[in-house]
Amino acid sequence: MTTPAPSSFDVRPLEREDRDQALDVVWRAFGWGYRQDSVDDVFAGRSIEADRTLVAVDASSDVVGTASAYSLRMTMPGGDLQPVAGVWMVTVAPTHRRRGVMTAMMRRQLADLAAGGEAVAALWATEAGVYGRYGYGIASWRQPIEVDLSRAAFTPHARDLAARSPARLHLMSPDDALPHLTAIHDGILGARPGTLARDADRWQFLLGGGDGRPPAEVVVAIGPDGPTGYAAYRVREGKPGLVPTGVVAVQEVSATDPATHAQLWRYLLDLDLLSTLVCESRPVPDPLAHLLVDHRRMHARLDEALWVRVVDVERALGARAFAAPVDLVLDVTDDVVPANAGRWHVVVAEAGGTAVVRRTDARPDLSLDVGDLGAAHLGATPLHVLALAGRVVEHTSGAVAAASAAWSWSPTAHTAEIF
Ligand SMILES: CC(C)(COP(=O)(O)OP(=O)(O)OC[C@H]1O[C@@H](n2cnc3c(N)ncnc32)[C@H](O)[C@@H]1OP(=O)(O)O)[C@@H](O)C(=O)NCCC(=O)NCCS
Structure with a gap:
């Protein structure tokens, strides 16, 4: 093992002329490959909050580290929406790792928050071993699931429930669906801790296309009194052959009532020419398990989700x-x-x-x-x-x-x- 050479660095707020170098550090650290968008495009809108971004600069004033935060609003236990600092973009240039750059940035970020920012910070960690040392703890859990579509029969109760939904399903583009999605999401926002308020940029990030990813298909359930739920998903074509091998990757399913929830899952599980349904983040425990006759065909793994820091x-x-x-x-x-x-x-x-x-x-x-x-x-x-x-x-x-x-x-x- 080589010992890194000693180096000095400063942590300070991002300045305009740092942006290009900062993005290079981020892109390299996350392995995102070639950066196609201009610096102005990346900083446009709220995809990076420049005024909440810190950089570490070395003795030559080169940017060697970044840490940023989103101004999120998250539902707390009890249903109130509270401001939360959504920490992300924590990256250090490979040439400057393991000499305390991240630690200096995380300490500065928490000191800034403690001096008048949000009372709580939250993040998704790329690696489990990183953030405990800064006072973050695993506050929520998720299940990535994989369902064998050939064995995804509903229980009789679930079949009846889905059939009782008065809503009709409409396939829409993400843009056309947006007003419905916003109404449904705003309606369920207070129901579960950890739910995040979403603006148009966030919806675009979740459902839009780009970087080789197609836009999501959105199916919206609209009942006599308005929209009651939606499912967003992308289909990955399988290999040519006589037996289907395609995959439906579900982004999320959201419903205001159990009948719409069952109806949307029945729709997804009945999609043709596919063999498997996957979803990266289902709640723990997951009501879907209680709709299936053979819940063992819903392979689930327990994973950490959000790390939370009480500031x-x-x-x-x-x-x-x-x-x-x-x-x-x-x-x-x-x-x-x-x-x-x-x-x-x-x-x-x-x-x-x-x-x-x-x-x-x-x-x-x-x-x-x-x-x-x-x-x-x-x-x-x-x-x-x-x-x-x-x-x-x-x-x-x-x-x-x-x-x-x-x-x-x-x-x-x-x-x-x-x-
Ligand atoms: C993770 C990363 C930011 C660490 O930066 P760094 O400047 O090397 O970290 P530091 O030198 O401040 O390390 C602080 C401590 O964390 C530990 N650590 C650093 N990276 C770690 C990792 N990936 N896994 C576990 N521990 C890690 C260090 O060993 C050190 O431990 P110590 O205090 O007991 O000596 C950097 O490796 C990186 O950019 N990785 C790729 C992007 C990424 O994963 N970012 C995290 C986004 S959530």
């Missing part, structure tokens, strides 16, 4: 609901944002209420790292499981059970899109 304990806990009343003192460690460290008295007066959080010197009931508070923040990673893993330590009998019941949330958090 400001007081504000973050005051901006989500808790499932049960609780009155506890937490002793929190935080090696990156010192203002979070120490003892906090957390009081939730009633089920469904938010927490009032105050500094205290009282004896702690529980000790935990801020990464574990992040993991528990969307209600999908139970504190009692973190306690079994030795990450949450109980000092008062019953405190883990009480905290776990309060922090957990149903339905479980799910974020359909990777950002």
Whole structure:
């Protein structure tokens, strides 16, 4: 193993003249190949928020690292939409790795957020081993699924349910479907923690074509009172032959009622000339398993989804609901944002209420790292499981059970899109 040469670097906000070099670092780091769009095109719209982007520059003022954030709005337990910093574009030039460039950028980004940004940051990690050290914890989970279409029969109950939907299905281009998709998405936004508000750029990113990817097919269910659901998918043609081998890759299925949900799945599972249905991100647990006679043909794998970082304990806990009343003192460690460290008295007066959080010197009931508070923040990673893993330590009998019941949330958090 070679030891990297010592080097000095600075982390500072992106300036206009850094943009070209910054994009080169990003494109190379993610292995995206040749960059076709001009710098202005890439920075147009909100695909990169230039004013939320940091760069690391070396002694020659060359850009050697980048870190950015989207200004997201995410549903918290209880249904409120809260601002969240969607961290992404964390890249370091291969020539400057393993000498602390990422660490310096992540610390600067969190310091900036703590000084007046969002109370919570979230990200999708390319590698599991990277972000725990900065106080992020795994806050939601997803299942990539693969369904054998030859064995995807519905139960009699599911067949009846789908048949009872009064909606008719309409195939549309993403552009034509957009007003319907927006209405449906806005309608379900508050139902599940982790759901993100979407603007036109985000819809385009999810459903549009480009980089060799065709635009999605969109099927919209429209009932007597308006749209009630949609499915977005892309078909990958199989090899020529007598037996179909094509794949339908489902982007997402969204419905406002169980009958439309069943109807849309029946549509997808009945597409002809295909052998397999895949979907990268299904919620855990997935209601689809309960529509199928043979759910074992729905091969599912448990994967991590969002990593969450509580940037400001007081504000973050005051901006989500808790499932049960609780009155506890937490002793929190935080090696990156010192203002979070120490003892906090957390009081939730009633089920469904938010927490009032105050500094205290009282004896702690529980000790935990801020990464574990992040993991528990969307209600999908139970504190009692973190306690079994030795990450949450109980000092008062019953405190883990009480905290776990309060922090957990149903339905479980799910974020359909990777950002
Ligand atoms: C991941 C990446 C940003 C790390 O940058 P870096 O400047 O080399 O990271 P640092 O030197 O600050 O490393 C900090 C720590 O993280 C560890 N680390 C770095 N990359 C890691 C990886 N891919 N997996 C696990 N640990 C990693 C380092 O070993 C170091 O550990 P230590 O503090 O115990 O010594 C860089 O390798 C990269 O650009 N990779 C490709 C793009 C990517 O995956 N980005 C992440 C997007 S989510």
